Amino acid sequence: MSSIHIPIEILYNILGRLPVKEIIRFRCVCKAWRDLVIDPNFISTHLNLQTYDSDRCLLQYKAGRYGSGKDFFVAFNARNFAEHSNLEVPFSCETSYFKIVGSVNGLLCLSLSFTLFGRTLYLWNPSIWKLKILSGSCFHRQIEKWKTFFVVGFGFHRRTNDYKIVRIMYFTEIGGREPPRAEVFSLARNSWRKVGTNSGFYTRDRSSTVVVNGCVHWFAFRINDVYSKYILAFDFDSEEFREITLPKYHHNGESQFHRHRPAVSVAVLRESLALIVSWYKKHLMGCCNIWVMNEYGVVESWSKQYSIVPNERISRCLGIVNNRDLMLDVSGEKGVISYDLDKQEYNKPLGLDEHLDDLVTFHESLVLYEEGFRLTPRKDLFVEGGIRLGKRKRSVFELLQKKWL
Known part of the structure; x- marks a missing residue:
């Protein structure tokens, strides 16, 4: 059947509800359907029509003893926590370690970790096996310095339908400190651009x-006051930095944990900015308080909404999913469990006996379909200095890489 006899609105409504694999198969039906799949409006429609049941959580872990092996992602249903698949990262880098910068609309932003963090960035859509490598910068000389500390954020600008990466560079040289520099990468423009800096703040988190x-x-503090604590925000619309004052959470911990420093992390709860404050005793979590900013940007709207005393051997908090489930890393054989903030009860654990890293939400999409390099699930794929695919395929890759950069 030719798509010319089907109104475009109906075609969008039908195909937009299908899984990514099925949509790609239907590209073979006719030329009109093939062109439809790569249309930006259809890609956006497909994202909007995805149901809540299709959402996944990706839990990154390192295989091997003491987390020394390859990077893997365990995908599980975000609603019932049923394991969906186990995905190996099909490429490697010179540090042999990736860090998740962010996950937006089925697109993962990965970075090198440790000393080379932020020098090379990877945009990867595992649903369609597409990869885009970003190794350029507005600051070519500064980015090569070994004493450069990178901070990276990844997000989506809804008004322009553009994916953006912000990167801040802090420089530490003998005899003084250079002012930080910041730049933004736009996927729509396929280029980096300099932006105003956050010269007064030093961010604790690398991503x-x-x-x-x-x-x-x-989570950040002022450069001239290491004891100050703030949240540093970057607006993808105005491309400006702003500061958000934290609540006085250190006065609200359990009295038996006051002598210990809490672990503080930023989170999202019911589309609101949240703060997870975890108090530890002998490397195990003894108390966890969750603060929520009810009105964004209004400091007075901070309120402590949850106070949890775990009855399990919790080693750390991984984050919040489903706008209600606190994901916890359990010491021992149980792996990961979730705590339902609404029902105040623990859910079925995910049995993972590995070195756990990050947790992000994810759902399938067609983003990056017409860009990037098409990967295949090969264990010897090496993208940092070229890939081991034979001379002919390697030369094609190098030509594409020059085009991207």
Whole structure:
């Protein structure tokens, strides 16, 4: 059947509800359907028509003893926590370690970790096996310095339908400190651009998966006052930095944990900015308080909404999913469990006996379908200095890489 006899609105409504794999198969039906799949409007429609049941959580872990092996993602249903698949990252880098910068609309932003963090960035859509490598910068000389500390955030600008990456560079040289520099990469423009800096703040987190109200957020402190604590936000619309004052959470911990320093992380709860304050005793979580900013940007709207005393051997908090489930890393054989904030009860654990890293939400999409390099699930794929695919395929890849950069 030719698509010319089907109104475009109906075609969007039908195909837009299908899984990504089925949509790609239907590209072979006719030329009109093939062109439809790569249309930006259809890609956006497909994202909007995805149901809540299709949402996944990706839990990153390192295989091997002491987390020394390859990177894997365990995908599980975000609603009932049933394991969906186990996905190996099909490429590697010179550090042999990836860090998740963020996950937006089925697109993962990965970065090198440790000393080379932020020098090379990867946009990867595992649903369609497409990869785009970003190794350029507005600051070519500064980015090569070994004493450069990178901070990266990834987000989506809804008004322009554009995916953006913000990167902040802090420089530490003998005899003084250079002012930080910041730049933004736009996928629509396929280029980096300099933006105003956050010269007064030093971010503690190297990456942030927390995007609220069109802004990405990091836990930070003032450069001239290491004891001060703030949230640093970057607005993907105005491309400006702003500061958000934290609540006085250190006065609200359990008295038996006051002598210990809490672990503080930024999160999202019911589309609001949240703060997870965890108090530890002998490397195990003894108390966890969750603060929520009820009105974005209004400091007075901070309120402590949850106070949890775990009855399990919790080693750390991984984050919040489903706008209600607190994901917890359990010491021992149980792996990961979730705590339902509404029902105040624990759910079925995910049995993972591995070195756990990050947790992000994810759902399938066609984003990046017409860009990037088409991967295949090969264990010897090496993208940092070229890939091991034979001379002919490697030369094609190198030509594409020059075009991207």
